[in-house]
Structures are given as structure tokens and as C-alpha cells.
Amino acid sequence: MNLAEAIIQKNIEKHPLKSAIGFKKKNEGWKELSWKKFGEIVFKTANALKEAGIKEDDKVAIYSDNSSEWMIFDLAAMSLGAVTVPIYSTNNAEQAEYIICDSEAKIILVGDQAQYDASVEILQKNDNNLETIIVSKKAVWIKKEFNSFYLEDFIAKVSPEAEIYKKELDDVATLIYTSGTTGTPKGVMLTHGNFIKAFDAHFEFFKFKNFEEELSLAFLPLSHVFERSWSLLCLYGGARVYFLEDPKNIAKALEEVKPTMMCAVPRFFQKIYAGVLEKAEEGSSLKKKIFDWALETGWETAELRRNEKPVPFGLKIKEKIAEALVFSKIKERMGGRLWFLPCGGASLSPEVTRFFESVGIHVTVGYGLTETTATLTLFPFTHFEHGTSGKALPGVEIRIGADNEIQARGNGIMKGYYNNPEETQKVFTEDGWFKTGDAGKIDENGNLTITDRLKDLMKTSNGKYIAPQQIENLLTNNNFIQQIVLIAEGRQFASALIVPNFEFLHDFLKKNNIPFTNWEEIVKNEKVNDFYKQKIKELQEHLSEFEKIKKFTLMPAEFEINTGEITPTLKVKRNVVLKKYADLIDAMY
Template sequence: MNLAEVIIKKNVEKHPLKSAVGFKKKDAGWKELSWNKLSEIIYKTANSLKNMGIEENDRVTIYADNSAEWVIFDLAIMSIGAITVPIYSTNNQEQAEFILKDSGSKMVLVGNQIQYDACLSILQKEETELKSIIISKKAVWIKKEFSSFYLEDFIAKSSSKLEFTPREKDDTATIIYTSGTTGNPKGVVIPHGNFINVFNAHFEYYQFKNFEEELSLAFLPLTHVFERSWSLLCLYGGARVYFLEDPKDIAKELVEVKPTMMCTVPRFLQKVFAGVLDKAEEGSPLKKKIFGWALQNGKQTAEYKRTGSKIPFGLKAKETIANLLVYSKIKEKLGGRLWFIPCGGASLSPEVTQFFESVDIHITVGYGLTETTATLTAFPFRNFVHGTCGKALPGVELRIGENDEIQAKGNGIMKGYYNQPEETRKVFTEDGWFKTGDAGKIDAEGNLTITDRLKDLMKTSNGKYIAPQMIENLLTNNNFIQQIVLIAEGKQFVSALIVPNFEFLKDYLKKNSISFTNWEEIVHKKEIIDFYKEKIKEIQQPLSDFEKVKKFTLMPAEFEISSGEITPTLKVKRNIVLKKYADIIEKMY
């Protein structure tokens, strides 16, 4: 039941020479490692960990960007029965120190100079349990006298043969610290059995054909349970996984790598959707007409596919032409081969999923948490309902509890929060159901709809309840809005802090001959504020009057991870933003 053993052994035995992982070397393009070569490096790394005194149940941290080294270290740690503790590569020294100290990690893998310098400072403190630092890249300058080793040197003399440490299904594989929208993060304890059970549930649910031929591009942080679980699932099933170090390169690398699968977050899909619509709007009247025609045909075809019905011959013929004229061009921007995209982390509006289904890319909207080893529910291939989060995977039970809270049982539920029995007790009911903290409803067919985070629900001074995520999601579907934070708690009306999509806004300025100086000046220009007023008025038409944003402030810069305003998974830390911009908010009232 050792997760690493299950993943590695069956693939090495089945197809030793088949490519397993891909990575990009500077100035050398994408390279691959076969299952044989990957296993050899993992075994050498695992033996090196043991040689350095790492034992069963010791915690070992990974504090680095996505890379082949990341997953190699992860699998090596679990191979010997130790426990992987990921830290977001964007976390600062204070955040990293909290996790290293709280977990009692003895060793850490880092990927760049900033991460190394932070860990070196931590290692030199008396109260730390950190004993050594491994560095994945030789470009990083290190101090060898402080137990610092380049990974290449660290594993050079180790044996490439390994005896896996036996693990029971309830033995801990990893402690994943939540990104913490409020307070300090908590360490979620996930055992080996959770991953294997969740992987098997996915394969039972989807009945993939020729999964070993798939190629996934990992661009979300491996620190997050979503990308890590998805990438390990792909390896478990024998598919290839390419690891993208810098997510900012995603547009370029999609075209180079040409993945067939890729997990993502709603914002990525919203940006693609908005970009396509904007491009179509710029076209000639004929091109606009062709685009509209193609999209309409795509929606009709997608609906037949969704229900499993036979597509009429005439519609098939139209679809062939639409694909040639429109869809193929959209798909080429995404590499040309993408067909399956799991998406989670926040709600995604029906018009976005319908658009991608129209161009024959299946967006598998899902719902889950770190505490549930990612997926609880997901769209099936047939008879899914747009606007929902799909149905429960095999082995998952759901119910709606007090205050419409979604509660779950199943073999993906965490063991608890590390060293926090009281916090663990708070999130379980007396009869053993995990309380997600999300409000939702389940229809007669078992489709789950998230209504909001319970702690995010806002009550205006008029007694009206506002569900901010739904409204924020509606507004950020527009290509001129990058980020938004709604304000309503205790207020007489809804207001918002809005970060423009500066790329689209810059084009708008150019087309309308509005001189550009800096964004601070632009967001205060009357014509820009009026432009956004009209946009927001148009977008908000479906909302009830009490839900509509009445006043807003345009922000001159994006909310940043480094400033603590958003988490590494791009979720706004609402409390921090409200506190930081309290003066601006007060002026709107």
C-alpha cells in the first residue's frame, strides 16, 4: 500500500522504456525520462535520504517550483516511509519557517536562491529541527559548511536498488498545509490509502480508454493537493506528465508540449473564454457571423454528446466545417490536442463550460478540498449539468447539514490536522461526517451545486444575504475584469474593489486615443470609470437589485501573493484585503 511503490513498480514492469516525465532544460528544450530511468533516480534519492538519517515517519519538506526533481523527491520520501511536507514556492521566509517548525521537518529540498537563503537562515536557528538543505539546481550559490548539498551530488554515490518500506493504508504519506485565507495554515494529514482509493475511484468513474497514451502538463503548483493528486494519478495510470516550472509560460508551452489533459483553475478558462470572445468581436462582420454560426452548431452538437444521443447527419457535416473554420484555431492556441480538463478551486459559470464543450474540450468541473484528498464530485462524461460541480465519485457520500453545509464521508477524508486535535474535532460531526465549510444543495440526480463558503456569506445592514463568489465569478467572466472583491457585510449596499485586466484595458486606451501615463492615473479617469460602470451594469442584469454592485473602486495593480493579498492558488484573502484597503472602502460609503 506504499503509494510510491504502487506507482513505480507496476509501470516499470509494464513499460520500462516508455516516457514517464518531461522537463525543460535551459536552452535545450523539453527532455524526458523513461520509467526505468525515473525509478533509478528515485531509488538513488531514497537511499541518499536514508544515508542522511531520514527514517520512517520523519518529515521532509519540498519548497520549490514545479519540476521533475519535485516529484522525484516526493516519491523518494514516500518510498522509505517518510512524510512529504510541501511548501508553496511563493511563500516567504516567515511562512516557510512556520511550516518547517510546525511539521518538525529534518530536511528540505529547495529550487532557487531565495528559497535556499530563507532555509539557510532557518537552519542556523537553535530551535529548529531542520538539519540539511538539498538544492535542485547548481545555479544556486550555497554554503556547503551548513549541511547544504546539490541534489546531483547528494545522490551520486547511492545505490539504484531499493527495498520499499511497507506502509498500511492509514500510514501518513503527506502533510499538506492549507493556504490559509485566515490565520495560520493547518497541516492536513493524508495517508497512502487515500491517494490510491481516490485514484481508483477516478478510473472507475471515467473508464478512460488508452489512458497510458495521455500527456498532462502540470502548471498549477504541485504543493496544492489538486495538481499533486492529478499528476500522481496520471503517473499511477501510466500517462506522461510534463512539469512546467514557471506558470507564466503556460501559453507558450501549451503549443510546444501539446498536452491532451491538464488540470486548471477557473481563472485560466475564464481568460481563454474572454480572449476568444474579444478576438471575435474585433473581426469583420463576416467573421463575426461565421463565429456565431460555428458556436451555435457547437452548442447543439455538445448537447447531443452530453446526453449520449446520436448526432444528426446534417449537424455532423456543419460541425466538420465549423471545426475547420473556427474550433481548430481556438484549440491550436491550447496545443491542438487538449480534450479533458479537470477544473476546481472555485465556481465556474455555465457559459464557460458550454463554450468549451462546443469546441469539443470536456471541462470536468469538480469539487473537493485538501482535507478530502481533492475530488469529492466531478462532471461525468454524460448527463452532467452545467452550473453544478457534478456527482459524487465512487466511495464518496454527501449530505447537506445544518445551514446548508455540505458534509462528506469516504475514503479520501483526511486523518485530521497535524498536532491539532481540537481543530480536527471542530470539522467533524458527532457521527463522523466531515464538515466542508461550504454551503450547497444536491438535486434529485445527485448533482452538487455550491452556493458559497459559509464563512464568506455576507449580510447587509438591510438584512439581505449576499453570496459573493457567485457575483464575483459573474463579473470576472468579463475580459476587462481581472480580480474583484465584494464588500457587503454590515453595509447598506454592495460595493467592490475591482482590478482591471490591464492587457485588455491597454488595447481599449489605444483604440480610443486615451493617453497612457500610469495605471494610478488611468483608474481615476472619468471616461474609464464610466466605461466600467456601463460594463458592470450590463453584466449584472440577471442579479436581484440587492445583489448588484452599486459603487466600486478601480485598483491600479493586481492583488499579489507576495503581499499576502491572495493565496498561491489565487484565492483572495478577503480579511487581509478588507483591512489593507479599509480607507478606500470607507470612501465608497
Template sequence: MNLAEAIIIKNVEKHPVKSAIGFKKKDDGWKELSWKKFSEIIFKTANALKNAGVEENDKVAIYADNSGEWMIFDLAIMSIGAITVPIYSTNNAEQAEYIINDSQSKIILVGNQMQYDASLEILQKGSSLQNIIISKKAVWIKKEFNSFYLEDFIAKSSPKFEICKKEYDDVATLIYTSGTTGTPKGVMLTHGNFIKAFDAHFEYFKFKNFEEELSLAFLPLTHVFERSWSLLCLYGGARVYFLENPKDISSALEEVKPTMMCAVPRFFQKVYAGVLDKAEEGSSLKKKIFDWALKVGSEAGELRSLEKQIPFGLKIKKSVAEALVFSKVKEKMGGRLWFLPCGGASVSPEVTKLFEAMGIHITVGYGLTETTATLTAFPLKHFEHGTCGRPLPGVEIRIGENDEIQARGNGITKGYYNKPEDTKAVFTEDGWFKTGDAGKFDEKGNLIITDRIKDLMKTSNGKYIAPQQIENLLTNNNFIQQIVLIAEGKQFVSALIVPNFEFLKDHLAKNNIPFTNWEEIVQKKEVIDFYKEKVNEFQVHLSDFEKVKKFTLMPAEFEINTGEITPTLKIKRNVVLKKYADIIEKMY
């Protein structure tokens, strides 16, 4: 079955006037489209694409920030049996050109001036690109170079369309890996990968009244996590609101009031650190109230997880804790969130426990682009903090050589587009996908990630260091924005630390330290001493060989445009280590 058909037809028939998607108009607040209207625009776009010469199995790219148009274009592409090729909105012209050329994309949807200019340059070079569609009329275009505003492109198209029939094994999308270790590869995901993965989620979680849920999409739709989650929500009949600028997340949460939302660990770490800092800054009475509320919420959360009766007295205490502490935090997130899938990296048990105490379930999961996102996840009950949960229905996992996690099942990719050797390299001879991650199972069948096998470090003393766990621990406070551990072949662990400049600036003001510029500030003894305290405070429970003994404070964040981090904000460790080799050497 075609994924677009599985999403659109069922929901239009079931509830045509119910809202499907929401989006923000600049000066006019949030707007919604009903399922009927949503489907009509998708079908008008599908007809326009066909009229422009797009045929079954052709590639069509999307190079834009999150928007209603992004999802409309994606479903329209799949409706005609073509293949969607997402490009990160932050990618530069060279990166976009590589993906367009590798995939041989015929048409591209862009969202802003930078994306249009880059696409125009690629089109003028005589690539496979034939037309550029622009979602916003604010973008200045050159119509003589096959450039059309989306509104004009679909204006004369019919809203009636027959969705192209597809088999489960037919490719629906090529998602290019963000490439922390090399050239991006186009991961082929099929219609069946998505549909079977979605069905597995619904079987696993057994949601009640899912059609009443509202999800806010703020992570990039280009990434498999947000794309899969948003499509899953639409597949199940829930509403999805699309946030164009992720920096507006705070205000969007209060405006939209979502009930569900997928996020990465850094989002939860910021909330966690903010809550703890607020408690620390308060009076001793307020601190005692917070500690009491956290204890009460944790007791209630644990009983709820174990499906045990919460005693009447504890219910009363929980209500008081809710009124005095938790409600204020939850209101900042819209007040209705209860289900938060989390992926992309590990998240500390301290963080998940705090949210569970507040009655918000972080569903920690594990998966890759090549596995259509989720392989394992926390169930709603009987989960273990500090793990990645248990395999979803239809997923098998085994631990292979070097403790590598290997998987097979519904969501596993067909391979990498036009790269048979790379495809062969990631599968075992008996057909298991090699994730490249190290892990183990606990006695209850929960998966625990050790680290990326390629990232594991061995000190000169022969001790193995798993950097992600330590980096994750140290970014659980508001004063550290980014961190890169160094240990391979060294006698001890060191780190490059990027401060959270916003919080550091407040700290400077409170301690009468005059601000000059960040290059000077990060070298001041009192600032370095302050960070030593923070680092030591958060690594107190680590083994001595795992502790960061020396660090250098960086005067600026690692950036996407400098190639130091991927569009999904993962640090390219090899790039950073090479670029700052001189600074690192000075620590030894």
C-alpha cells in the same frame, strides 16, 4: 500499500522504456525520462535520504517550483516511508519557517536562490532542519552549512531499493492549508486516501487508453489539486510534463501538446473572454460565423453528452465550424486537449458550454485539501452545466445545518497534524467532515455550491449575498483581473476591482487616452465609465439586490507577498477588507 510502490513498481514492470515524465532544460528543449530511468533516480534519491539519516515517518520538506526533481523527491520520500511536506515556492522565509518548525522537517529540497537563502537562515537558527538539498547548480550555496546539490547528494547512491511497506492508514504527506482565514494547519493525508481516491476516479470516468495520455502540470505541485492529479496520471501510466514557470503556459501548451491538464477557473475565463473579444472585434460576417459555430457546437455537444446520435447534417456543420472557428482556438492550446479537470472555485456555465462546444470537456469538480481533492465531478456524459457534478464512488455527501456540505469516504483526512482540537472542530459527532461550504443537490443528484459559509454576506436590508458567484461572473471578461465584493451590513453591494492592465492599456491606446500612471488612469472618468458599462453588461441577469452599485478601480493587483492573496491565488477577503477599509467607506 505504499503510494510510491503503487505508482512505480507496476509501471516499471509494464512498460520500462515508455516515457514517464518530461521537463524543460533551459537551452535544450523538453526532455523525457523512461519509467526505468525515472525509478532508478527515485531509488538513488531514497537511498541518499536514508544515508542522510531520514527514517520512517520523518518529515522531509519540498520548497520549490514545479520540476521533475520535485516529483522524484516526493516519491523518494514516500518510498522510505517518510512524510512529504510541500511548501509553496512563493512563501517567504517566515512562512516556510512556520511549516518547517511545525512539521519538524529534517531535510528540505529547494529550487532557487531565494528558497535556499530562506532555508539556510532557518537551519542556522538551530531548527529541526539538518540538510538542504538544492535541485539546480545555478544556485550559490554554502557547503559548510550542510548544503548539497541534488546531483552530488545522490551521486554515490545505489539505484536498487526496497520500498518501505505502509498501511493504507499511514500518513503520506502533510499539506499545509494556505490559510485564507488563519494560521496554516498541516492536513494529514494517508497512502490509502490517495490510492482509493485514484481508483475511484478510474471507476468513475472509465478512461480508455489512459496510458497514452499526456498531462502538463502547471499549477503548483504544493497544492492538493495538481499534486493529486499528477500522481493519479503517473499511477495510471500516463506521462506528466512539469512546467516550472506558470507564466510560460501559452508557449508550453503549443510545445508539449498535452491531452489533459488540470486548471483553475481563471485559466478558462481568460480563454473564454479572449474568444469572445476576438469575435466582437471582427467584422459583422465573422461575428455571425462565430455565433453560428457556437450554436452548432453546442447542439452537437449536448447530444454527445446525452449519448444520442448526432445527425449527419449536424456532423457536417460541426466539421465546418471546427475548420472555421474552433480549430484556431484549440491550436493555441496545443490542439490535443480533450479533458480538463477544473477546481479551486466555481466556473460559470457559459464557460463550460463554450469549451464543450469545441469538443473539450471541462470536468468541473469540488473538493478540499482535507478530502484529497475531488468529492464530486462532472462525469464524461450526462452532466449538468452550472453544477459541480455527482459524488465519486466511495464518497458520501449530505447537507447539514446552515446548508453546510458534509462528507465522508475514501479521501477524508485523518485530521490536522498536532492539532486535536482543530481536528475535532471539523468533524460532526457522527464522523462527517464539515467542509465550511454551503450547497444543495439538484433533482438529478448534482451538487451546487452556494458559497463559503464564512463568506456569505447579509446586507442591511436583510438580503443574503453569495460573493463568489458574482465575482466569478464579473471576471468572465478580459478587463477585470481580480474583484472583491463588499456587502456585509451595507445597504447595497460594492466592489474593489483590479483591472486587467494589459487589456486596459490596449483600450487606452485605441481610444486615444494618454497613459500617465495607473494611479491616475483608474481615476479618469472615461475609464470609470468604461468599467461601469462592462460591469452592467455582465450583471444584467442578477437580481437588483445582488448587483454591484458602486466600485473602486485599484491601481495594482492584490499580491501574495503583501498577504492579500494565498499562493493558490485566492483572495484573503478579511485582509483586503481591513487594508482598504477607508476606500470602501468612501463608496457608502
């Protein structure tokens, strides 16, 4: 079955006038499209692509920020039996060119001027298949001599009636290029069946009630498997999806859209958690007592529900008071209606998931990779274990192989890497299990715990192994630390490059009468470094002596996507950072 048919056709027949997607144009409010209208635009786009020469199994690239056009183009390509190739909007011309050449994409949808200019540059070269550039925004200045069209004009004169190409479950639906924290990006081949079976497994796992009434806000990049899979799953189940173009506007969008569900990465939860705790600490002793009491009450009720035990009447009354006095205010900052939040991309500390559970928001921590159509394991609604990555989805098997490596097989496992049989062979065992490259363990109840990336495990010169992710998580749960890179491989002790949370550090400077000059000077300030020394000492109090950070360097600016230091999903490219700041690191030893 074609994934586009499973999403569009099914929902048009079921509820044609119900809202399907929402979007916001510049200087305008949020608008919606019904399933009928959404379907018409998808089919018009498919027909226009067909007229432009796109055939079954041809590659169609999308190089754009999140938008309704992104999803329309994606579903239009798939409905034709073509293969969608997402490119991160933050990728530079060289990175985009690699993906376009490797995938042999013929047509590309771009979002803004920089993406358009990069695509024109690529189109002019003779070493690729790129023929046509489609532009989603009229604000972009285009050169028609380079076979460029605005999407609105591209689809203006074609029919809204289209025939969806029949596909087998094993046919490729998309090529998603790994973000390449190490090495060259590889094109992961995910099939129509990978998506459809994974979606069905989620609905079987959660048994959602009235899913069609849910509203999701897509703010992570659709180019990444996590947001794309989640947004497609929502549409597959008949829920509405709103697309946020600029993730920096997330706070405002939450208030305007008031989503009920949304997928997010650990940093999103850490910032809210740290912000709430900081505000509670700054309040009066009475407010602090009320906050602590509310959290304790919320935790008590959350634990009973997690274990499917009845909540006594008296505790329910306390919970309502806690909701009115504390929890409702926390939820308001997130739009007021969020109750279900899948979290992926990295591990999340148990104190953070416990906090959200106490407040009444279920953060369903999950684990998976691009190569596994996002989800392998996740928290169910009950009987999950904080600090783990949950249990395997129906149709997924997990085992622990050599060197404690997590291995998987089942519904979501990729078909392989595009045009790369050697790399494909490397990640599969002889008996057909996919090797994740992550280390972990499974408890007697089937809960998976990730210990670390096998490639990231560090061995000190004293022969001690350190798993950096857990320590980095521990420190970034604090409001004053935005990013951290732990260093220990081959060294006699652990050190770190630390990016302060500049907003909170600015407040600290004011309170301590430290005049602000510039961040380069501030991060070298003795009082600031003493403050961080004390903060780090407190945070790592419970770590083993060999795991503790002995020295650190404060960085004057955040690690950025456009400098190649982090991926679009905010994962640090450790190799890049270690090489770029080698002198700073050596100075600590």
C-alpha cells in the same frame, strides 16, 4: 500499500522504456525520462535520504517551484515510508519556517536562491529539527558549512536499487498545509490509502480508454493538493507528466508540449473564453456570423452527446465544418490536442463550461478540499449539469447539514490535522462526517451545486444575504476585469474593489485617445470609470437589485501572492484585502 510502489514499481514492470516524465532545463528543449530511468533516480534519492538519516515517518519538506526533482523527491520520501511536506515556492521565510517547525521536517529540497537563503536562516535557529538542505539547481550559490548539497551530488554515489517500505493504507503519506485564507495554516494528514482509493475511484468513474497514451502538463503548483493529486494520478495510470516551472510560460509550453490533459483553475478558462469572444466581436460581420453559427452547431452536438443521444449525419457534417473554420483555431492556441481538463479551486460559470463543451473540450468541473484529497464531486462525461460541481466519486458520500453546509465522508477524507486534535474535532460531526465549510444543495440526480463559502456569505445592513463568489465570477468572465473583491457585510449596499485587465484597458486607452501616464492616474480617469460603470451595469443586469454593485474602486495593480493578498492558487484572501484597503472601502460609503 505504499503509494510510491503503486506508481513506480508497477509502471517499471509494465513498460520500463516508455516515457514517464518530461522537463525543461534553462536554454534547452524538453527532455524525457523513461520509467526505468525515472525509477532509478527516485531510488537513488531514497537511498541518499536514508544515508542522511531519514527514517520511516520522518518529515521531508519540498520548498520549490514545479520541477522533475520535486516529483522525484516526493516519491523518494514516500518510498522510504517518510512523510512529504510541500511548501509553496511563493511562501516567504516566515511562512516556510512555521511549516518546517510545525511539521518537524528534518531535510528540505529547495529550488532557487531565495528559498535556499530562507532555509539557511531557519537551519541556523535552534527551535526546529531542520538538519540538511538539498538544492535542485546548480545555479544556486550554496554554503556547505550549513549542511547544504546539490541534489546531483547528494545522490551521485548511492545505489539505484532500493527496497520500498511497506505501508498500511492508513499510514500518513503527506502533510499539506492549508493556504490559510483565514487563520493559521493547518497540516492536513493524507494517507497512502487516501490517494490510492481516490485514484481508483477516478478510473472507475471515467473508464478512460488508453490512458497510458495521455500527456499532462503540470503548471499549477505541485505544493497544492489539486495539481499534486492530478499529477500523481496520471503517473499512477501510466500517463506522461511534463513539469512547467514558471506558470507565466503556460502559453508557450502548451504549444511546445501539446498536452492532451491538464488540470487548471477557473481563471485559466475565463481568460480563454473572454479572449475568444473579444476577438470574435472585433472581426467582420461575416466572421462573427460564422463564429456564432459554429458555436450554435457545437452546442447542439455537445448537448446530444451529453444526453447520450445520437448525432444526425447532417449535424455531424456541420460539426466538421465548424471544427475546420473555428474550433481548430481555438484548440491550436491550447496546443491542439487538449480534450480533458479537470477544473477546481472555485466555481466556474455555466456559460464558460458550455463554450468549451461546444468547442469539443470536456472541462470536468469538480469540488473538493485539501482535507478531502482534492476531489469529492466532478462532471462525468455524460449526464452532467452545467452550473453544478458534478456528482460524487465512487466511495464518497455527500449530504447537506445545518445551515446548508456540505458534509462528506469516504475514501479521500483526511486522517486529521497534524498535532492539532482540537481543530480536527471542530471539522467532524459526532457521527463522523467532515464539515466542508461550504454551503450547497444536491438535486434529485445527485448533482452538487456550491452556493458559497459559509464564512464568505454576506449580510447587508438591510438583512439581505449575498453570495459573493457567484457575482465575482460573473464579472471576471469579462475581458476587462482581472480580479474583484465584493464588499457587502454590514453595509447598506454592495460595492467592489476591481482590478482591471491592464492589457485590454491599454487597448481601450489607445482606441479612445486617452494618453497613458501611469496606472495610478488612469484608474482615476473619468472616461475609464464611466466605461467600467457601463460595463458593470450590463454584466449585472439580471441580478437582484440588492446584489448589484452600486459603487466600485478601480485598483492600480493586481492583488499579489507575495503581498499576501491572494493564495498561490489565486484565491483572494478576503480578510487581508478588506483590512489593507479599509480606507478605500470606507470612502465608497
